[in-house]
Amino acid sequence: MKSFIKNIFFYVLIAFISFILVASQGMSHNKLMVTAQKTEDCLSHDSLTSHKESTQVCTNIPQAAISPTLIIPTTEPTINPNLSDKERFLAIITERLPRIPAPNTFEYILLRAYGSIFVNQKPEIKLPEKVVFTNEQETKQFQSTLIMGAVNGTSQCYLQKPAADALNKARSQVQIPLKSGYGASDCTRSFATNSRFWRKYANNNTLEQVRQGRETKILGVVAPPGASQHLWGLAIDLRVSNEAQKQALNQNGWYRTVEYDVPHWTYIGLPPEKLTDFGFQNKVVGGINYWVTPL
């Protein structure tokens, strides 16, 4: 009888241990499912948020989910002094623009006018993969990947964070008002706003003339739809009226780069003494200094 009770006890013990093991496995499986679900939620939510909110941190992502790690190049390009300005500029931007447009094409004309940003060396800055966006969707898709920063003392004025930080530093040294005073339209724009500004000053006929290389001056007044530096979060329109303002901007990597567009400033992120190394050419038009591309 004693051994019978012993056997019963033994089988109950085995059953109990098995139950505990199965239950604990089930729990950890459940836990994993929940974590995976949370990660998915967080990532998809993040990719859907507007650029203004895209800096939000998803604290519940396990480390393993944030891979592969982005390798950021930190070395400066080697400048070959034997090359011409144009050759040096092209050598540098080839590393950042996947396809350099062929000379005399519409894209090449746009690259000449607005391509100064492609020399950027700051790993935190995101550059577009082409010189002109086709539509609002393509523009939004690019803008949703940007990490933005607010320009201090403004309403809804955002730029890519390193550009905003540099501008805030310049504006802390000397007062520099935005062109409109405080508004968002001086800063990062949508494709629709870019197109609306274009239609204010130009039309399809003008666009055709630009495409054929017969009209270039308009590019200093307004950018064709999809081609504005304002879409990239790297340009701002300012009211600069004295040398101290210009100095503060230049020392913080901001320059006038679009010929005839006096209020327009571009974030290049390079100190003034480096500009010629990268192929930039200084052009004075109407007493105003522009650093233009050598194309």
Ligand SMILES: [Zn+2]
């Ligand atoms: Zn502008």
